[in-house]
Structures are given as C-alpha cells and as structure tokens.
Amino acid sequence: MRLTGKIATVIVAGLAVIAMTSMASAKDKKVDGRTLFREHCKVCHGPDSPNGEYTPMTLIQDQWEDFFDNNYVNTHKDVVDAKHGNKKVTDVITPEMLKKIKKFAVDHAADSEHPMTCG
Numbered sequence: 737m738r739l740t741g742k743i744a745t746v747i748v749a750g751l752a753v754i755a756m757t758s759m760a761s762a763k764d765k766k767v768d769g770r771t772l773f774r775e776h777c778k779v780c781h782g783p784d785s786p787n788g789e790y791t792p793m794t795l796i797q798d799q800w801e802d803f804f805d806n807n808y809v810n811t812h813k814d815v816v817d818a819k820h821g822n823k824k825v826t827d828v829i830t831p832e833m834l835k836k837i838k839k840f841a842v843d844h845a846a847d848s849e850h851p852m853t854c855g
C-alpha cells in the first residue's frame with residue numbers, strides 16, 4: 737500500500753512535468769507575428785480606432801518598411817498601453833517581437849502575395 741502510494745506520487749509528478757513542458761511549447765508556437773500583431777497592434781488600431789485602423793493590408797510593403805524603420809519609435813515611444821500594464825508601447829514590445837510583427841506586416845501587406853488582415 738505504501739509502495740503503491742509512492743509510485744502514484746511519482747507518476748503524478750511526472751505527468752505534471754510533461755503537462756507543463758507541453759504547455760510551454762504550445763505557448764511558444766502560438767506567439768507568431770500574427771498573434772503579436774493582434775495583441776500588440778490591433779488593441780489600439782482596430783476598426784473605428786481614433787488612432788487609425790491598421791492591419792497588414794492597410795499599407796504596402798514599402799510603407800511598412802518605412803514605418804518600422806523610421807516612424808514606429810517616434811510615434812509610439814510616448815504611447816501608454818493600458819492592456820499591458822500601462823507601460824509604453826516601445827517598452828512592452830521587445831526587439832524580437834517587433835521583428836516578427838514587422839515580418840508579418842510586410843509579408844501580408846496590400847501589395848504582397850497574400851494580403852491579410854490580422855483576423
């Protein structure tokens with residue numbers, strides 16, 4: 737009986753580790769450019785937004801390149817994101833995240849092969 741209890745404990749602990757690991761990798765996979773755009777851009781640039789509605793196909797590829805390279809920091813460094821702890825947009829979005837968002841926007845711009853909204 738005691739041995740059974742120990743084995744059960746080991747099995748439960750093992751399952752917990754497996755569950756945690758698979759959850760972590762599912763989360764990593766989910767964080768693609770599209771998800772990031774939806775969570776970090778669409779929150780302020782949805783339909784009827786006073787800041788203007790922006791989805792990838794709002795602009796053409798050159799305009800997105802120009803925006804991310806020359807405009808993004810200037811237009812967002814003083815904008816506070818209430819959805820993400822009231823931090824500045826440029827502090828919430830890491831360079832890694834921004835790279836993915838930019839790629840998603842450029843890949844699905846109005847003049848790309850696959851124009852897209854972010855859903």
Ligand code: HEC
Pocket residue numbers: 773776777778779780781787788790803807811812815816817818825829837
């Ligand atoms: C917390 C709100 C917020 C978030 C998050 C946000 N923006 Fe903005 N965005 C603004 C505001 C405010 C402006 C300025 C509007 C203005 O000046 O009229 C702006 C302006 C813009 C402009 C126009 C810039 C220009 O030169 O006129 C674009 C394009 C844009 N945002 C895209 C994005 C993208 C892409 C993301 C995600 C990486 C993003 N925004 C995230 C609030 C936000």
